[in-house]
Amino acid sequence: MPLAAEPVEALEEGGNQQQLLLATKGGPALEGLVVGSYCHDVLIRGGRVVGETLGGAAAFVSNVLDAASPREEEEQEAAPFVVVSKVGRDFAYASAPAPARRPPLLCASPTTSFHAQFSEAAASAHAPDRELRRVRACDPIYPADLPDRRFAYGLAVGVAGEVLPETLERMIRLCRAVLVDAQALIRAFDADGAVCHVSLEDTPYARLLPRVAFLKASSEEAPYVGVETARRRCCVIVTEGRDGCRLFWDGGEARVAPFPAVQVDPTGAGDSFLAGFAAGLLWGLPATDAALLGNFFGAAAVSQVGVPTFHPKMLQPGNDTKFHQ
Ligand SMILES: Nc1ncnc2c1ncn2[C@@H]1O[C@H](COP(=O)(O)OP(=O)(O)OP(=O)(O)O)[C@@H](O)[C@H]1O
Numbered sequence: 001m002p003l004a005a006e007p008v009e010a011l012e013e014g015g016n017q018q019q020l021l022l023a024t025k026g027g028p029a030l031e032g033l034v035v036g037s038y039c040h041d042v043l044i045r046g047g048r049v050v051g052e053t054l055g056g057a058a059a060f061v062s063n064v065l066d067a068a069s070p071r072e073e074e075e076q077e078a079a080p081f082v083v084v085s086k087v088g089r090d091f092a093y094a095s096a097p098a099p100a101r102r103p104p105l106l107c108a109s110p111t112t113s114f115h116a117q118f119s120e121a122a123a124s125a126h127a128p129d130r131e132l133r134r135v136r137a138c139d140p141i142y143p144a145d146l147p148d149r150r151f152a153y154g155l156a157v158g159v160a161g162e163v164l165p166e167t168l169e170r171m172i173r174l175c176r177a178v179l180v181d182a183q184a185l186i187r188a189f190d191a192d193g194a195v196c197h198v199s200l201e202d203t204p205y206a207r208l209l210p211r212v213a214f215l216k217a218s219s220e221e222a223p224y225v226g227v228e229t230a231r232r233r234c235c236v237i238v239t240e241g242r243d244g245c246r247l248f249w250d251g252g253e254a255r256v257a258p259f260p261a262v263q264v265d266p267t268g269a270g271d272s273f274l275a276g277f278a279a280g281l282l283w284g285l286p287a288t289d290a291a292l293l294g295n296f297f298g299a300a301a302v303s304q305v306g307v308p309t310f311h312p313k314m315l316q317p318g319n320d321t322k323f324h325q
């Protein structure tokens with residue numbers, strides 16, 4: 001499939017409003033561009049550190065895109081996508097599978113690091129179950145850090161404001177269709193590094209929305225995205241934790257059911273969802289079916305601590321799709 005020289009309208013006109021023209025349809029796999037930094041995650045419960053893991057949406061996304069790429073079992077080749085990520089010399093996970101396959105750019109500043117403070121109270125499906133604090137921040141990702149060539153699709157998945165507006169704009173120019181995680185656009189940090197949100201409309205990213213194919217937000221982020229305005233510019237997906245997700249587009253919406261899971265760590269659920277969704281579109285699925293694949297990977301992510309390990313059998317037909325501890 002030739003790549004468009006200019007950004008194209010990602011949604012088909014008329015007909016199936018949610019079908020993104022991304023699929024390979026049996027042709028060679030299409031190259032993607034994932035932009036967002038790997039980070040260090042420290043998990044804290046009751047004032048005690050209970051885990052230290054590789055984090056950053058780019059790590060979770062890479063993991064899912066590789067797992068979901070259709071390959072012969074004996075073929076060890078990774079899925080075709082590039083990750084543009086920045087870390088410091090203190091980066092502790094250079095040999096973990098995702099960064100080892102797609103190494104980050106090294107900076108003089110330290111690796112972005114988050115402390116996730118989990119509440120003891122059982123969280124509802126839609127309430128935040130952790131407070132995030134950014135304790136260190138690596139450099140932003142600049143437009144010049146992106147490879148100078150065309151990509152079939154792009155995923156803007158910053159965690160700490162590293163995907164600058166001008167970087168997203170360059171992604172839109174380079175990629176035929178761009179999928180964006182709202183957390184890359186609306187996160188702000190108070191004096192202690194606590195994550196808070198700003199209204200998308202008040203950011204320089206807002207004017208780029210009509211050139212974005214899909215915008216994913218968690219239910220906590222959705223009010224800051226302004227779904228009613230955003231859905232007129234692109235397709236908006238709101239993830240609702242254990243309740244699955246909803247898709248909103250201009251003139252319609254759909255709810256997509258979840259997969260049952262035993263949640264042990266919610267980190268990366270949204271990232272894994274978005275990557276599963278993108279993989280579904282690459283498989284040629286309509287958006288609602290792609291969202292079901294997103295729900296599958298979201299459920300898989302919460303069932304393990306940190307970046308999950310997927311067994312190849314998980315994606316085989318007839319697999320029992322319940323995720324247990
Ligand atoms: N407890 C759960 N059981 C089943 N599926 C879940 C559960 N939690 C999350 N998911 C799946 O993962 C998706 C994303 O989860 P969620 O809405 O919590 O995103 P998020 O808040 O962005 O996550 P995070 O910030 O932790 O990465 C959901 O739409 C759902 O498909």
Ligand SMILES: O[C@H]1[C@H](O)[C@@H](O)[C@H](O)[C@@H](O)[C@H]1O
Nearest residue numbers: 041055056057114159268271
């Ligand atoms: O590793 C996690 C993950 O990528 C989450 O999606 C993000 O919200 C956190 O900030 C990050 O620390």
